[in-house]
Amino acid sequence: MATAEEIAAQEFSSVVQSHRPQIFRFLLASTRDYDLAETLTQECFLKAHRNWSSFRGDSSAMTWLMRIAINLQKDHWRNRRMQFWRLTQTNSVELDEASDWLPSGERSAEQKLLAQEQVAHVWQAVRGLSERQRTVFLLRYVEEQELSEIARATGLSEGTVKAHLSRALAKVRTELGGRR
Amino acid sequence: MNWKAKIGDKAERANGQAELEVQEAALKQVLGDFRISVQAWSENAYSRPRPVFKATAHRVWQRAAEWALVCVLMAGGVSGGVYERQHQQQMARIEAARQAEQQRLAAEQRAREEEELLAKVDSDVSREVPSAMEPLAILMAEDEAR
Numbered sequence: 001m002a003t004a005e006e007i008a009a010q011e012f013s014s015v016v017q018s019h020r021p022q023i024f025r026f027l028l029a030s031t032r033d034y035d036l037a038e039t040l041t042q043e044c045f046l047k048a049h050r051n052w053s054s055f056r057g058d059s060s061a062m063t064w065l066m067r068i069a070i071n072l073q074k075d076h077w078r079n080r081r082m083q084f085w086r087l088t089q090t091n092s093v094e095l096d097e098a099s100d101w102l103p104s105g106e107r108s109a110e111q112k113l114l115a116q117e118q119v120a121h122v123w124q125a126v127r128g129l130s131e132r133q134r135t136v137f138l139l140r141y142v143e144e145q146e147l148s149e150i151a152r153a154t155g156l157s158e159g160t161v162k163a164h165l166s167r168a169l170a171k172v173r174t175e176l177g178g179r180r
Numbered sequence: 181m182n183w184k185a186k187i188g189d190k191a192e193r194a195n196g197q198a199e200l201e202v203q204e205a206a207l208k209q210v211l212g213d214f215r216i217s218v219q220a221w222s223e224n225a226y227s228r229p230r231p232v233f234k235a236t237a238h239r240v241w242q243r244a245a246e247w248a249l250v251c252v253l254m255a256g257g258v259s260g261g262v263y264e265r266q267h268q269q270q271m272a273r274i275e276a277a278r279q280a281e282q283q284r285l286a287a288e289q290r291a292r293e294e295e296e297l298l299a300k301v302d303s304d305v306s307r308e309v310p311s312a313m314e315p316l317a318i319l320m321a322e323d324e325a326r
Contacts, residue, residue: 176210
């Protein structure tokens with residue numbers, strides 16, 4: 001017969017398996033750095049494992065994990081600002097490389113090229129967003145989360161989430177506007 | 181005329197609305213492409229082999245290089261300070277030796293001048309002995325010799 005600890009461990013293991021790729025994707029899109037995204041994902045699940053017993057299920061496991069990931073990312077940038085020498089060298093992937101990953105689907109080569117160019121402009125706009133705007137934007141348009149979920153994950157009110165999203169979209173529109 | 185203006189206004193509004201809808205549809209398409217590209221990119225990165233040892237080694241080398249740089253800078257700062265201090269002390273020693281030499285030369289000069297002055301006084305005094313006393317002085321010298 002399995003003990004309570006073993007059941008909890010199994011539960012956590014299934015949570016890791018189902019949510020790890022999504023957390024990694026969010027952190028990769030936020031940082032554009034493979035190694036950093038990998039490290040922060042590990043830290044996120046380590047932290048989650050330590051606090052798994054205190055997770056009461058008020059929100060979904062995904063929202064809870066996302067909240068941990070957002071805080072870790074925030075801490076990382078804060079520390080990074082203090083360590084000036086780290087600013088001089090970054091492993092961030094170039095925007096062109098990040099926008100190269102667009103499956104062809106049924107598009108012609110020309111259409112694909114145009115789509116890639118537009119995706120690169122979205123990346124350009126994302127780079128210019130504030131940390132909160134970027135987080136909200138990525139959660140909405142990459143992770144396709146509802147506003148209420150984003151509010152819970154970020155700890156902001158829905159109104160504030162809407163405001164950040166609106167400003168982020170305005171910047172994306174501006175970035176795309178002059179080039180269409 | 182009024183109805184014509186109204187129709188024109190309506191048509192303009194409809195055009196504007198249509199244009200806005202086209203723009204929104206295009207934006208939706210771009211954001212959809214953005215999502216798809218991030219997902220594809222992330223899946224590729226997630227499934228790539230992770231060179232754990234290499235990454236660790238890279239981080240270790242990076243950390244070691246950072247520490248080495250900090251140590252070199254600190255050593256440079258400390259040795260620069262020590263060199264500066266030693267240089268100042270050496271300069272102070274040279275200055276002290278120079279001043280002592282100057283004082284010695286000045287003392288010698290003073291002693292020489294005093295000696296010359298005394299010699300001059302002696303010769304001046306000896307010339308002032310009256311000539312009438314000279315035979316007596318000779319006699320005294322002879323007595324002493326005997």
